[in-house]
Amino acid sequence: MSKKYYITTPIYYPSGNWHLGHCYTTVCCDALARFKRLQGYDVYYLTGTDEHGQKIQERARQQNMEPKEFVNGLVDDIKKLWKLLDISYTKFIRTTDPEHEAAVQKIFTKLYEKGDIYKSTYEGWYCTPCESYWTQTQLKDGNCPDCGREVKLTKEDSYFFRLSKYQDRVEELLTKTDFLEPKSRVNEMVNNFIRPGLNDLSVSRTSFDWGVKVPFDPDHVIYVWIDALSNYITALGYTSDNEQDFETYWPADTHMMAKEIIRFHSIIWPAILMALELPLPKKVFAHGWLLFGGDKMSKSKGNVVDPFILVDRYGLDAVRYYLLTALPADGTDGTYTNEAFIKKINTDLVNTLGNLVSRTVAMTEQYFDGVIPSPEIKDELDQDFINEIKSIRDKVTDLLEKIQFSKALEEIILLTERANKYIDQTTPWVLAKDPDKKSRLKTVIYNLCESIRTVAVLLRPFLIQTPNKIFEQLGVKDDELIAIESAGQFPPKLAGCKVKKGEIIFPRLKLEQELEELSKLC
Ligand code: ME8
Numbered sequence: 001m002s003k004k005y006y007i008t009t010p011i012y013y014p015s016g017n018w019h020l021g022h023c024y025t026t027v028c029c030d031a032l033a034r035f036k037r038l039q040g041y042d043v044y045y046l047t048g049t050d051e052h053g054q055k056i057q058e059r060a061r062q063q064n065m066e067p068k069e070f071v072n073g074l075v076d077d078i079k080k081l082w083k084l085l086d087i088s089y090t091k092f093i094r095t096t097d098p099e100h101e102a103a104v105q106k107i108f109t110k111l112y113e114k115g116d117i118y119k120s121t122y123e124g125w126y127c128t129p130c131e132s133y134w135t136q137t138q139l140k141d142g143n144c145p146d147c148g149r150e151v152k153l154t155k156e157d158s159y160f161f162r163l164s165k166y167q168d169r170v171e172e173l174l175t176k177t178d179f180l181e182p183k184s185r186v187n188e189m190v191n192n193f194i195r196p197g198l199n200d201l202s203v204s205r206t207s208f209d210w211g212v213k214v215p216f217d218p219d220h221v222i223y224v225w226i227d228a229l230s231n232y233i234t235a236l237g238y239t240s241d242n243e244q245d246f247e248t249y250w251p252a253d254t255h256m257m258a259k260e261i262i263r264f265h266s267i268i269w270p271a272i273l274m275a276l277e278l279p280l281p282k283k284v285f286a287h288g289w290l291l292f293g294g295d296k297m298s299k300s301k302g303n304v305v306d307p308f309i310l311v312d313r314y315g316l317d318a319v320r321y322y323l324l325t326a327l328p329a330d331g332t333d334g335t336y337t338n339e340a341f342i343k344k345i346n347t348d349l350v351n352t353l354g355n356l357v358s359r360t361v362a363m364t365e366q367y368f369d370g371v372i373p374s375p376e377i378k379d380e381l382d383q384d385f386i387n388e389i390k391s392i393r394d395k396v397t398d399l400l401e402k403i404q405f406s407k408a409l410e411e412i413i414l415l416t417e418r419a420n421k422y423i424d425q426t427t428p429w430v431l432a433k434d435p436d437k438k439s440r441l442k443t444v445i446y447n448l449c450e451s452i453r454t455v456a457v458l459l460r461p462f463l464i465q466t467p468n469k470i471f472e473q474l475g476v477k478d479d480e481l482i483a484i485e486s487a488g489q490f491p492p493k494l495a496g497c498k499v500k501k502g503e504i505i506f507p508r509l510k511l512e513q514e515l516e517e518l519s520k521l522c
Contacts, residue, residue: 005041006249007033010257011050011093011231014074015059018081020305020323020336021258021290027323028287028405029256030087035400035461037088038484044249046235047082048093049075053131053224057210067210068096084311085320086464093235095212095227103234104227105215107276108203110239111161112216116275119217122158122202125151131224133202146260159204159220166271167198173270173280180266180284181403182331185259189266201268229269233278252281254403259331262286285403288333290326305336309521317463318345318506321409324462329404338518342509349506352416353455353466357505359423360448361473364499367432372449372475373442374495382443385422386490388415389451393487396458405462412458419451449474449499450490457487466505473502 009025012018026047033045051071060070075094082089093100111117124133127144134144134151144151171194173179174186204220205211211221230238232255236246255265265284273280292305310319322341325348327334364370378386392415399408426444431437456470460482471482475497480486 002040002042004044004249004253005033005036006044006252007036007046007254008232008252008256009047010261011048011095011228012078013053013056014049014051014071014078015056016074018074018078018307020292020307020310022078023081023085023307023319024290024323024326025256025258025287026082026087027085027320028403029254030085030089031320031324031405031461032254032256032400032403033088035397035484038460039397042248043090044236044245045089046091046093046232047087047089048091048231048235049078049095050224050228050231051075051094051096052211052221052227054205054208054210055129055131057208060210071096081307084308084316086316091235093231095231099237099240100231100234101212103239104212104222104230106239107230107234107272108159108212108222108226109215111272111275112159114275116162116165117159117203118162119157119159121155122160123153123155124202126154127151131205135199137196146263154207156206157220158202158206159214159217160200161203161226161268161272162275163198163201163268163271166274167194169274170194170198170267170271174266178283179270179280180262180286182286182329184331185262185266185286189262193263193267198267198271225264225268226272229264229272232269232281251279254283254285255281256285256287256403258289259286260289286331288327288331291333291335293335305338306521309518310341313517313521314341314345314509315465317466318349320463321345321349324405325409327406329402329407338515339511342511342514345506346509346511348413349466350508352413352420354504354506356416356419356423356448357452357470357473358501359420360445360452361499361501363428364445364449365501367428367441368445370475370499372495372497372499373446374492375443375446375490376439378443379440381422381425382440382447385418385447385451388418389447389454390488390490392454393458393484396487397484400461409462412455415451416455419448419455422451423448446495449497450488450494453481453494454487457482457484460484469502469505473500475499 007029009029012022033043036043057067060067063070124135125139126133129149130144130146138145143149174189180186203223203226204214206219209221212227214220214222232252236249237243238246270280322344392411395411396408428441428444431441453474456467460467478493481491481493
């Protein structure tokens with residue numbers, strides 16, 4: 001049996017247009033899923049949509065549509081987007097899937113029968129967009145502490161989840177284990193939510209009906225977050241006739257999301273699982289926000305950058321590359337601008353990577369009729385370069401294990417910069433003029449080809465088309481030469497491969513012209 005790896009994105013609200021923020025998490029998870037598959041893991045990658053709730057019901061009404069009809073269109077769009085970005089998910093769950101709805105009802109009933117859900121009355125400050133109740137003290141300047149919007153004093157009958165019962169266990173989970181990362185988020189959760197005391201959570205609503213009904217009290221619909229969080233287990237068949245996937249893949253290895261929903265994933269979700277007596281996920285990893293003009297990119301603020309336009313114009317790998325390097329690894333925010341996007345593509349992919357590949361392939365053609373030579377004599381400079389190529393695989397895999405995409409890609413680009421410098425230092429065109437230097441020239445060209453092969457192998461989890469384009473130009477066909485373990489291993493089989501000049505991997509972008517075009521399109 002191979003080792004398993006279960007990774008999830010949040011399930012997204014289909015309430016407007018999909019934007020680069022959703023792409024960020026989904027592409028990151030995709031890179032991790034691909035990386036784990038390349039390492040031989042049996043990977044289950046889950047994504048999907050969170051389709052119930054008042055907000056979506058209202059949006060649908062505004063458009064004179066039934067909620068299901070409204071969300072269907074948006075689900076089609078997001079699936080197109082994931083296809084365009086080549087997202088390798090195993091399953092796409094919708095909270096309107098009948099299997100999910102049935103499982104959520106069973107979960108709710110189970111918790112009720114156990115006494116962890118009970119009925120009472122709720123009076124508090126209600127935030128409609130967040131579908132959350134707050135106490136007076138939790139409000140920030142009189143508004144919702146999560147989204148900053150207006151709240152209304154509301155009273156209703158409600159079912160409650162005994163969150164308070166799990167306070168100590170949740171605190172221990174957050175403070176004594178590596179459950180929540182980056183670590184900087186732990187204090188925030190503990191100080192803002194746990195230490196002040198966890199209140200029991202209102203988990204049903206009677207004010208709208210677009211949701212999963214409480215099976216034994218159908219005037220109530222189940223709170224959207226109980227419905228949504230459960231997706232991570234219902235997708236695997238939890239409580240269904242076939243729990244095989246659940247047995248195989250649960251607990252999740254990584255739940256990935258942005259910082260605004262950490263509370264739900266690191267406090268409420270573990271408490272629900274504790275109540276269900278199920279194992280807890282191994283990690284909740286929260287990244288920062290992709291900002292646009294200083295604000296979180298968001299559908300409601302209308303400041304979205306259309307990923308369809310970017311992929312159409314610059315290609316799938318340029319957009320994936322940008323996203324995977326867009327946010328710092330410490331969980332803080334990053335800002336998208338069209339200018340930063342174009343510049344990053346030009347600097348890293350065109351000038352550094354693309355240039356290295358075309359120079360090396362051209363020299364191999366010119367000096368060795370396109371056949372990669374076997375290395376012969378080497379000097380100290382060559383040895384230094386060889387050492388760097390050899391050490392990169394461990395650096396990149398280690399960073400990926402720590403979910404540090406931007407740093408992992410930074411290492412890869414550093415190696416390509418280093419290789420370009422190696423060309424300038426060894427001046428192959430000078431070596432080529434002297435027949436006595438032929439032996440050294442072979443070493444130099446071989447090392448360059450190996451550095452490119454290693455880079456292409458390590459790019460496989462991140463980019464889709466580029467590694468193959470590089471393998472093609474290097475004449476690498478053998479599976480052994482593209483395996484992740486082979487990165488930096490200097491396999492003897494690389495000598496003898498016949499390089500072939502192909503089209504430019506990333507064409508240079510003219511900054512001014514692109515900015516003008518994008519301002520018309522976005
Ligand atoms: O919160 N920067 O759905 P949602 C980075 N349905 N990531 C961003 C982003 C940005 N500007 N904008 C969105 C929900 N995201 C719930 C989740 S899970 C059981 C239920 C990504 O559509 C990021 O992953 O508002 C964020 O956490 C998620 O989309 C929020 O998606």
